[in-house]
Amino acid sequence: MFLGIDIGTTAIKLGVIQENELLYTSDLPLKTYGDDRIKFQKGDELLAALTAGILAIPAWMRQQITIISFSTAMHSLMPDNGKKQIFLWSDVQAASAIDRFKQTNLATRFYEISGTPIHAMSPFAKLLYFQETKQYPAEIHWYGIKELVMQYFTGKPFIDYATASATGLFDLREKQWSKEILNYLGIKATQLAPLADTTQAFEMLPEIRTLFDFSQEIQVVIGASDGTLAAYASYYSTDRTASLTIGTSAAVRQITKKIQLDQKKQNFCYYLKEDLLVSGAPSNNGGIVLAWAAEQVSADPAVFYETLPDLLTDTTPGANNLRFWPYLNGERAPYWSNEIKGGFYDLTLQHTRADMVRSVIEGMLLNIRQLVELVAEGEELSVSGGFFQTAALGKLAADIFGTPCYYAPQNEPIFGLYYLLEQPEQRIEENQAFLPDPVERDTYKRIASNYFV
Known part of the structure; x- marks a missing residue:
């Protein structure tokens, strides 16, 4: 059996699948804190909800799970200072800082490198703001939701290429953290999580495996981001490359094999797997x-x-x-x-x-x-x-x-x-x-x- 975990900005969804059939599913609400500018979740609450959700899966089913993998919301940023405060895409503290940056020639350059629109939602913008205001120590590590759950399950705070490519810090062509962008921000690649392809497997920590009564054969596969995976699900199940989702917000997405960018309208273009990218455009208003x-x-x-x-x-x-x-x-x-x-x-x-x-x-x-x-x-x-x-x-x-x-x-x-x-x-x-x-x-x-x- 396969256990997929989708960590969005309002809820965690768990699904156990066997031979294309969804055998078990549950939704666990997540609370967001802050005000009209600051939007964050508490990492400890997220992990507690996730733990409770997995333990609620029938034991006989848990024992047959051989792969666990994660879809996570894009654009999250968590300073690694022990508080596990995860700033979400909807956090707009960086609005003024990114508006100033948009007036520079580097805005065009960084969009071309990363495929991430220049907007307050991105970890690039948030880092720009935090560096300007010196809110955190210069050498602090910067992670996100994916790194948090990978650390919990494997002891290693890895991030996948798909989620990384939505940070505004990732070189979409070289598949590595962009030296040029990090130099501009004044941070080192070692302050970010190590990178892994979306299908890379890891060993689960023995104590976590015991906690959930998983089999010794279980593998943790790092997975990708929620937007790219929604596009791939549509493509795989309908054979249509173009998809539209209207939930609270909305997004149009296109599966493509080539990097597609528009400087004026700034569609996104994110990595999915070795031969596929997802190009698209999101709306706040669905x-x-x-x-x-x-x-x-x-x-x-x-x-x-x-x-x-x-x-x-x-x-x-x-x-x-x-x-x-x-x-x-x-x-x-x-x-x-x-x-x-x-x-x-x-x-x-x-x-x-x-x-x-x-x-x-x-x-x-x-x-x-x-x-x-x-x-x-x-x-x-x-x-x-x-x-x-x-x-x-x-x-x-x-x-x-x-x-x-x-x-x-x-x-x-x-x-x-x-x-x-x-x-x-x-x-x-x-x-x-x-x-x-x-x-x-x-x-x-x-x-x-x-x-x-």
């Missing part, structure tokens, strides 16, 4: 925008989601010329700005609550359309996330993107881990298809041409 609309705009938050199909039927494309900018949480691609704000535009006395709700949904999807055009223009999409469990929303997405969208519920990082390490026989299964209506596709093409101006 389901979180609908959750806001449910609470602040809808007549009854309790039935908001179940009434959406009827609302979309009763309103018209374009929401009677009402526009909504969905930037309620700043925005990453294609603007990379923490200052951009959301709002209604062209709002009049004639607009109804239903028009407002429809415009919120359209604005969110038209923003994601920009990312689809950047990463996967003209391609069919494999889609996943809670958003697409409502068929009417999936159909609207297909109309707005102007391309078929195929729902793929197996687009989970845990399955991406399983496919990456086990390479089981591919079983391409067609799931629910959302096909664009030609008339509404053309309508949204016209609307999209001047929506965000």
Whole structure:
């Protein structure tokens, strides 16, 4: 049996898989601390939740696990000072520092080296800020979530190439920490974790193996990052290279064999395995925008989601010329700005609550359309996330993107881990298809041409 562990920013998900079948799964919530600028988790709490989650797996199942591997959230940074304080991608302490850095010629250079957008989310930005403010000793080690769990299970704080390539510190071509970038920050490679390929196996510490009653044959495989693994799960299970996930946030991703970068819009490009990369563009504003609309705009938050199909039927494309900018949480691609704000535009006395709700949904999807055009223009999409469990929303997405969208519920990082390490026989299964209506596709093409101006 295979145990995949996906450590995200809101929860840890565990999955036991055997012969392509998910036998056991559980979700363990994680608490985030801080304020509107500082966002961090406590490493001890994360490890305690992870330990409890593994111990909750039936003993007979644990004893048959031969591989354990990890998917972790990207862009985390933990100063190794004993506190195990993990700063998350959503931490924006570095916003001012990175805005100043963007004005230099090195911003272009470092993006080309690393494939990581120049933004406050990245460990590069956080390190830049911490070095400027001298908050930590000059020789301190800098780790993240992946290094924390590898240290716990193996005694060695390794980081994989995929997670490292999202730090802004990694040379995507040389597959090593960038001397140029580290020199600029004034840190040494020895202050970062040693690197390993995503499929590299390690021995588990005997005391950890005993704690969980694992077999002596168990191997710890380092794994990759959640975004790259979600893209790979989609690719492996649907044979489509382009995928879209809309959860709280959203991301369009493309499996590629070549480094693909756009200096103006700054898509990301991260390592996955020896012959594959994942190019893509993330949005801060996915389901979180609908959750806001449910609470602040809808007549009854309790039935908001179940009434959406009827609302979309009763309103018209374009929401009677009402526009909504969905930037309620700043925005990453294609603007990379923490200052951009959301709002209604062209709002009049004639607009109804239903028009407002429809415009919120359209604005969110038209923003994601920009990312689809950047990463996967003209391609069919494999889609996943809670958003697409409502068929009417999936159909609207297909109309707005102007391309078929195929729902793929197996687009989970845990399955991406399983496919990456086990390479089981591919079983391409067609799931629910959302096909664009030609008339509404053309309508949204016209609307999209001047929506965000």
